Amino acid sequence: MKFRNAVNAACLVLASMGLAGQASASLMTGWTGQGNFGGTAGDGDITTSPHGSAQFGYVSTNNGVSGVGLPGVGGTGTPQDGSVALSPLFAAGAGDSLEFFFNYVTSDGAGYADYxxxxxxxxxxxxxxxxxxxxxxxxxDTVPGFDMPAPEATLDPTSTPIIGGGPLWSVLGSDSGDCFDDGCGYTGWIKASYNIANAGNYYLQMGVVNWDDNSYDSAMAFDGATVGGNVIGVPVPAPLALMGLGLLALGFARKRK
Structure with a gap:
């Protein structure tokens, strides 16, 4: 009875430390990047994703850095400042499905549309x-948008028109609620799925960049990244979590004696 109580107490401690249970990739555990990226709770027009995480990841051109656009992508014009986020390296088997949700948000439009x-x-x-x-x-549709390559992932829904107007989202900084010409708004949450052909180790990269000028920022929210049903970016490998559980349980048991 004492040991069971100790285990229960240890589980509560692990949970409070973020070590117990399945973790959401939205918490950005192990993710790296450049510019303005991280994890945030929903606010304004950008609410919790269908994945249901309390927080989700984001990249934003607000306070971004130069040199992060995709070479040769975007058509006429020049990439400006932006941000990228890179997942931890993860293993995938041949045929594994990579899945995640995203929501593209922009205060820019017309000839200066970011991507x-x-x-x-x-x-x-x-x-x-x-x-x-x-x-x-x-x-x-915003995916792929004008002068952009067709997606290799499958999208749900397949139709991705912008929900127009100046989007309210704190990640846009001072441009939250603002809008430059037609094309401002957000897509709402879209699910992307892609079957990985070959077994190997991979990264998932998310990015956003201003186009032709640095005015009127854009951002993208993302959440629930999994491969083969496993979350990308868990806080602690399962063996270490179990070892921590055992050590905590022993410590509680000794104190009870």
Whole structure:
């Protein structure tokens, strides 16, 4: 009875430390990047994703850095400042499904439309697949948007028009609620799925970049990244978590004596 109580107490401690149970990739555990990226709770127009995480990941051009656009992508014009986030290296089997949700948000439009993207990279940082690009047009879908390559991922829903107006989201900084011309708004949450052809180790990269000028920022939210049903970026490998559980349980048991 004492040991069971100790185990229960240890589980509560692990949970409070974020070590117990399945972790959401939205918490950005093990993710790295450049510019303005991280995890946040929903606010304004950008609410919790269908994955149901309390927090989700984001990349934003607000307070971004130069040199993060995709080479040769975007058509006429020049990439400006932006941000990228890179997942931890993860293993995938042949045929495993990579899945995640995203929501593209922009205060920019017309001829200055920014863009966001997701890529699957191999362990040497070579592009395996440009999963999608998101960019507004004055009418029509944001994925892929004008002058952008077709997505390699499958999207749900397949139709991705912008929900128009100046989007309210704190991640946009001072441009939250603002809008430059037609094309401002957000897509709402979209599910992306991609079957990985070959077994190996991979990274998932998320990015967003300003186009032609640094005014009127854009951002992308993302959540629930899994491969083969396993979360990308767990806080502690299962054996270490179990070892920690055992040590905590022993410590509680000794104190009870």
């Amino acid at each position: 966001a993207w997701a890529r699957l990279l191999d362990s040497s940082m070579n592009q395996v697949a440009l999963l999608f690009t998101a960019r507004t047009a004055e009418t029509g």
